Amino acid sequence: MTERAKPAVEVGSRYDNVDYQIGQDNVQIAGFDIHNPVFGISAVLILIFVIGTLLAPEAANGMLLDARNWAIAHFDWLFMAGGNLFVIFCLALIFLPVGKIRIGGESAKPEFSTMSWFAMLFAAGMGIGLMFWSVAEPVAYYTDWYGTPLGVQALTPEGKSLALGATMFHWGLHPWAMYGIVGLSLAFFAYNKGLPLTVRSAFYPILGSRTWGPIGDAIDIVAVLATIFGLATSLGLGAQQAASGLAYLGIVENGIGTQIALIAFITSIAIFSVVRGLEGGVKLLSNINMIIAFILLGAVIALGSITGFFSNLLELFGSYIKNIGPLSNWVGREDESWFHGWTVFYWAWWISWSPFVGMFIARVSKGRTVREFMLAVLVVPTIVCGVWVTAFGGNAIDEIQAGTGALAQGLTEVPLAMFQMMESMPMTSFISFLAIVLVMVFFVTSSDSGSLVIDGITAGGKEDVPVAQRVFWATLEGLIAAALLYGGGSEALKALQAGAVTAGLPFAVILILMCISLYKGLADDARRLKYTKARA
Template identity: 40%
Template structure:
């Protein structure tokens, strides 16, 4: 079999690992075919599996991301934070602005637009903690809606990307291992990462990544189709969605063929600039002062609720809300993590671990706070002070993909801004696909240098094929069905996250070495003057007088004789009257009044 794969590999002119490439390709194609042919059975299987996972392991998803976040903070603040993710004399490859634009566009650019209006609206109309007394469409519901939205798209989302990204950067650029998921487990598996176990890990990672990206592209397709329907009357059908996926897949494959500098970087920079312009437009054509005040206040609400939300599992009310929101988000995001992780690592070479962690967690979170703050507060202003309508269409009619376009209808130049939003979704869509194609090709071949273009094109088209399969399968209930698929796929990725933390920590300890105890002077034990005199006078047995006494220096071996202010020697001969007479005869002063070679007797004595 190995020779057969090698022969096929050579005939196609590939430069990759045949087992990993063909293994991932076979599973991806088989999944697509089976999904399309046995639609109802596949739907039923994923539905049952997802329901069981969410009912019994939702807490595992929620607590896991918080544990990952705390681990990253400990790593960054500790001594390992100074480790540079490259040879020690090499600085960053990209400016901070370009770095931010690329990691953001490849991370949550697509869902940034999908949920900007939809999630605040949904939580405003149906508060997650309604059972705890939060009334729907109230001021408190609006505050908590912002906190939950920022929880889903703030620190925790970027934690899921940052953990594998940090591990990739460390093992690729410090240990010079292949850019594969199996390399992250080298401290645990050793050379077995190059054998069957490593190949299995990489194949599953590639396939899982394709499914995660396909889910995001499926959501993006629903949004593009909804926008085209509202603007131009384009039918919102499965056939049109397949056309959209096909067109974008071709464009993404071309961008991937051009590489990072000529394709992905330029598209990412264009996208982030356009997104900022749309944000500024909403800010200055809407109730500007309210949006600014509300965004700042949302940060406070998020910060206040975050400690509780980090481990909140809806235990007592058991409404099931988290099953289809938080748990789904974490499962969905973690299936992206191998692809986003390698991509972020590749653009973060040269930064220290501390810079990396706080940059990847901080910069995108700051932008998310501003983005969702502006769009969220504008949404609440429309519902509380304006004509409303968002709650009815987004929640009542379930038009979540169309939420952004309904929102923009309340602003000037609605047609133009909606067209810009559609273009933004499409370009984010493209940057996600081309980045994924580039990374999956890297994972399959095991090195960073560019290989044959056909390999990158294959992975780009492969993601498109899986997306089409998911769209066809979930046509009746697109969003809910996509959630069920990704919840199941995300479970093994979460389990691997714990092994990943241990592997990274172990690797850092092995390479940085253990710190020796801080050297310090050795101090001898010191007795109070009266106790020292008493022991001498009473003739206490033992060698205590060699280990204790009055000492000026930590290394001295002989007791220093102290003198009282009147010149008497308390350590002289003990009078016949015993220790009491000795103390009286020596006229021992209080400890603070004694001096030793000019030093205050209250100074530390030798240990």
């Protein structure tokens, strides 16, 4: 292993002479190109967690749920204030002069078309979650399944409006701002300053040479753990939803065997995609994702009420704008159980996902200006999420109001909610099967993009790592999900999810510091460009 080099500049100055080389701390073992100690410590901690959870799933679930509940109860103010800060910061970057800075330098060109770029952003960031919650969440709020937002009365016109608006609040500007901060930070410091494409690099303006020491190692390790736990949780939950849908159509029985078979199938396709790389794998699947998603979206709108869709769309965005202030507040809330159980939980979950989604966004965004980046990451997905929630959730609430379909009897199983909504539509079998296919393809894109991210972090920021290393992490995600489902069932998955959410607490602080670091870097670059142009 080579000796660690120290950057040649001090904190807060320019980065032109930083001599830290990407991957210089790496060691080559059995065809792997691994960063020491991030790879080793991350792998050991993952192994300890999985073994401990399998040996005592209920105890592990109880312990991690307690940790999650403690973090949510005592630091709700941090999650909420941080989420508001992130939105304001990202919107400010769109209008400030630093918005003209181009990722990768003035001469950099985008590597992907705008549509492929949008497709990859959405597939990695939100796609699978919307499949799971776009019906269940607004229905839960409307029917008072687990409390109602702002204490509104359930099963009323006001309840419907706030159910749509609160769902949009959880899938709109706030989560995408979290992704945007991480994505822009990593892209800027990697492609404009030549630092390794890892989470630690975003803190160079604050930490200086300490970025490459134990503090930086700890930041990257937390990022790896949050990413793989979040992906494995989503893979397990997605397998449960797909299996529920197949059973609902009478194709197979919904059991552990079916769920594990689906995980194996999804993981095998993800491995194939990861081997093909970003261009031939993730980009291709993301484009396929979007095509299927728009077909499904169009079918649900056309087969439901088109006038009802547009009415619900206006109601959703109107309620979102009207209630974004009250929903963003954390002081004196009367709906505390709902607020903690949904909003704070979501913010912790999105923050824990931000290293994965942010780094993936960074990898595909070279050549875009800061302004283009923030508009694409913040505004476009928010609009798409709003249209999707309107089509699925709005239609489900309309069915409840009309007293038609299984959802009119109440929300029973969250994985079945989407299929129960489709039951009242023409061509039920076709659109339900299309939804199952979309769930699985979304999971493949999440898995392979997540594997590429973990590869990069555990390889010290390298973007071209050995194929065997990519396969290792993609396989590990599937094995974790399958092992926990088989050995501990839903309790083990809940423990995994609780662990990922708890990791959101330290990362909330990391994101706040990242805002400071990013602005320092952008302002430094803006001053340098202004000086250079003045001298020209």
